[in-house]
Amino acid sequence: MLSPTRRTVLFLGALTGVQLLCGCTDEHGPDAPTAEHHPDQDLPLRTRAVAATDALLAGYDTVLAGPGAAQGDLLRRQREEVAQHRSALAQGLPAATGATTTGATATAAASPTGSAPAPAPAPASGAAIGTVAALAAAERQTATDRLADLDAASPALARLLASVSAAGALHATRLGDTGPVGAPAASPVPSAPAAAPTPGTAPAASGAASGTPAPLPSAAAAGAQSALAAEHAAVYGYGVACAFLPVGRPRDDGRTDYLAHQARRDAWERLLRSGGTGPTAAAAGYRLPFAVKDQATAGQLAAHIETRLTTVYADVVGAGTGPVRLQAAGALRESVLRAARWGAAPSALPGLPAPADTSASPSLSGSPSASPSR
Template sequence: MQPPSRRTFLALGLLTLTACTADHTGPTAGGPGLRPDPDVPVRLRAIAAVDALLAGYDTLTPPDARTAELRAEHVRHRAALAEGLPPSTPSPSVTTTGPGAGTGAGTGTPTATSTPTPAGPAAGGPAALELRTAETLLADLDTASPSLARLLASVAAADTRHAALLGTPVPPAPVQPAATPSAPPTATPARGPSPEALTALQNALGAEHAAVYGYGVVGARLPEDPQRADARTAHAAHQAQRDGWQRLLTSLDVAPAPAAGGYQLPFPVGSPADATRLAAHLETRLTTVYADLVAAVPVPHRRAAALALRDCTLRAHRWGAPGQPFPGIADPAPSPTATPTAG
């Protein structure tokens, strides 16, 4: 990878652009003449998948500190997925044992009180269950509301990071077929992507322009070792993702935004340690861009955005970024101490 020839710097701002997304404010209350919330069956399927994963972790004897921490994250996932259920829908409860269990604040092991159907924890162990759960969540992207789709994609990304932590390699998604339309349109669609969706796509493209440049800086500061090879691989992946969004925008008759003329680094990068920190920063910021993109783009392109979120989450993990229970989004799990405000 050649050092960058331009005297430009990576713009932190480009990586903090977020899309305007349609927010799903919650389920429709039951009552005469009101339609049931279509998110309810999606949430229930996701909760069942997480319950099966929790049951798989319960078979580990004895659990170690790492698997206890991962299991605690899944309790938080489950709480976030159950948050949107209407009051009339029975929601299996989850209890915890030990200080801070299920909140990340302590080391206690959370325990699910529901009785899920095990997914065969012996077939590959927790890592295989993590990957199966991630795919189950992604399978429902097309039928979920925008905000629930974002949550499903975030939890699936966390699951794949868990699988990597448990020693199972996760290959990157094939960018080219995922990021372009499956077939040319045969007629003018009645309704094209919303302005919010196009803005989110341009934000993702701009963030990838910045990441491509950023990895030029990263590679120039690393010695010839496996880390520099990882930087080359990530650089190529971001180039491919950038090109994918450019093709998609062009297919929508929208001019792709060009790379910016100048970039600013978020911090000085003068050593291999700085370069590693920059790579982790780039990937972490991109998870926010892609989580928002999942919620903003039309249904046919949600999976491409979700897989980009997953891959950025995995690369952030490899570069040493702290693990996030909900990559790309703020923790949506309900707080047990929260109280409603008047007015």
């Protein structure tokens, strides 16, 4: 069975024990370059994201005015969250650009010559989103499009895009669209292609020629180690929770999530090894944030673990690049969906502090804030 046997205790706050250097720092200190000499690389990305958000908001308004009356409470709640997304994405934009615009206009404004990657496909206009099903599909597609700009974004914007994408995936699911969000699959650090040897010479012994992966940058390696530590703790926590979940769907769901965290843990270990870094081993044991003694508290623990993982993964998105950033964004989305299934309170920007909250990421101490849906 999955019940724990390890004795040495280490606080389960490993799930939130890291404030990563790259993802959470202020990029606008006194030594920051001026906009005149260094154009904001995030400007076209933010403008494009705002345009897509405007299309979603128009779609919510269209559906609420017509066929969405039966789901009015859910739609209004999600529309408010989308409005919060827009406000966060528009920060730093010129007033005219940050104002509500049509998708076509903002997409054109988002792509000045030579300033950004090719834009994602233009979102559907609000007028084209006339049903709940169409709105759900638009949420899912927009969640996918957010991820297309992750690599080009600054650490702070990457965290925001990953959070908004995860929230959009949950919106789509709640509206009945459970199709996959098109996040790239987790993958190891790519190796450099082997160079063809020059005739008459011995093959080069370099890492590139032998296919050895390039080392992970230090910040990305630190982020991956933090994610691995969090997954070690999550596996332990789910082991406890599963021991108290009754046979049937609750235990099946717990077992599925337990195995998913094992797989995610293994993926981080592989990525670290492929980047030349030794993975951190699991602790001998972990102390839970509250006593687990029945189905209700087991469900609360699962919700608590997933909610705290969103904070970890938002920070890893900011610290990492390439496969680390992509893997963290996918894990953030998965934790948002699992947290909702276990009854966690929703957040407009999962993994990020509330706008009025300037404190550090919360610890796992204290009582859980979620009520299990079991």
